[in-house]
Amino acid sequence: MSLIENLNWRHSVKAFDPNKKVSEAHIEKIIEAARLAPTSSGLQQFRVVLVSNQAVKEKLVKGALNPECMKECSHVLVFAAWDTYTAERIDKVYDFTTKERELPKGRFDSYTDKLKEIYLDLPNATNFAHTARQSYIGLGLALAEAAELKVDTCPAEGFDNKLVDEVLALDQLGLKSVSLMYVGYADDARDWIKPMKKVRIPREEFVIDVK
Numbered sequence: 001m002s003l004i005e006n007l008n009w010r011h012s013v014k015a016f017d018p019n020k021k022v023s024e025a026h027i028e029k030i031i032e033a034a035r036l037a038p039t040s041s042g043l044q045q046f047r048v049v050l051v052s053n054q055a056v057k058e059k060l061v062k063g064a065l066n067p068e069c070m071k072e073c074s075h076v077l078v079f080a081a082w083d084t085y086t087a088e089r090i091d092k093v094y095d096f097t098t099k100e101r102e103l104p105k106g107r108f109d110s111y112t113d114k115l116k117e118i119y120l121d122l123p124n125a126t127n128f129a130h131t132a133r134q135s136y137i138g139l140g141l142a143l144a145e146a147a148e149l150k151v152d153t154c155p156a157e158g159f160d161n162k163l164v165d166e167v168l169a170l171d172q173l174g175l176k177s178v179s180l181m182y183v184g185y186a187d188d189a190r191d192w193i194k195p196m197k198k199v200r201i202p203r204e205e206f207v208i209d210v211k
Contacts, residue, residue: 001074003148004143006144006147006148007144007147008198009147009150010040010143010146010147010152010153011193011194011198012152012153012154012155012193013069013152013153013182013184013186013191013193013194014066014069014156014190014191014192014193015023015069015072015184015186015187015191016068016069016073016074016152016184016185016186016187016191017067017072017185017186017192017193018071018072018187018189019196020074020108020184020185021074021184022074022075022120022151022183022185025096026146026149026151027050027075027183029145029149030051030077030145030146030149030151030183031048031077031142032140032145032177033138033141033142033144034048034077034079034138034139034141034142034146035048035138036141037137037138037140037141038137038184039134039136039137039138040130040134041111041115041190042089042093042097043089043093043134044080044093044134045081045085045130045131045134045135046079046080046131046132046134046135046138046175046178047079047080047081047173047175048077048078048079048080048138048142049077049078049079049080049168049170050075050077051075051076051168052075052076054082056167056168057071057076058063058071058131059167060076060159060163060164060167061166062160062163063159063160063162064156064158064159064160064180065156065158065159066154066156066158066182068154069154069182070159070180070182072184072187073154073182073183073184074184074185075182075183075184076180076181076182076183077142077180077181077183078164078168078177078180079133079135079136079138079139079177079178079179079180079181080165080168080170080173080175080176080177080178081128081131081132081134081135081175081176081178082127082128082131082175083124083126083128083131083171083174083175083176084124084128084174085115085116085119085122085125085127085130085131086120087116087120088102089174090112090115090116090119090192091112094108094111096111112118115150117162128176132176132178135178135179136178136179139155139179142181143155143181145162146183151183151184151185152183152184152185152186153181153183153184154178154181154182155179155181155182156179156180156182157178157179157180159177159180159190161176161177161178164177164180165177166200
């Protein structure tokens with residue numbers, strides 16, 4: 001199937017079958033799609049936390065607006081972004097890049113100096129707003145890859161970020177949760193939205209065509 005066909009196939013599942021688990025191979029492909037996502041300056045300012053442990057999911061249920069999805073899905077992917085920019089984080093990425101490309105150390109110093117000039121004096125909240133936006137690119141590609149694999153998903157912003165951060169100890173990693181992606185297989189008997197028509201605004205309203 002084409003990407004457009006896959007996107008027409010997918011929907012945000014409202015009830016998962018707790019007895020059906022997604023294979024490790026499929027989960028890894030979904031995560032790889034997120035890992036390969038483009039990000040501003042190639043910094044990969046977010047991480048994906050893979051939650052498959054049922055006991056951990058149960059701890060997260062309290063903070064979820066759709067607790068049954070949290071409890072019954074096969075896996076939860078937590079997209080978590082850098083809490084701010086630091087010189088160390090920027091340098092680490094570009095040191096790794098120069099090494100992998102077999103370039104001279106310091107090859108990108110003029111560029112990284114510019115990045116530090118832009119970000120390091122900004123408030124942490126402003127920087128987090130920027131890093132969080134990068135994570136949505138990864139979320140989108142992960143959703144598309146899952147659709148290609150015919151794995152059901154539901155993206156979510158409706159959750160208690162503070163609770164998720166505490167349960168997963170994200171502050172110790174310098175991260176803050178941004179969004180969730182429930183992954184599994186729909187329970188057709190309870191997934192009330194599945195038989196409904198997919199609805200999006202028409203192209204003529206969606207696209208502002210400047211000629």
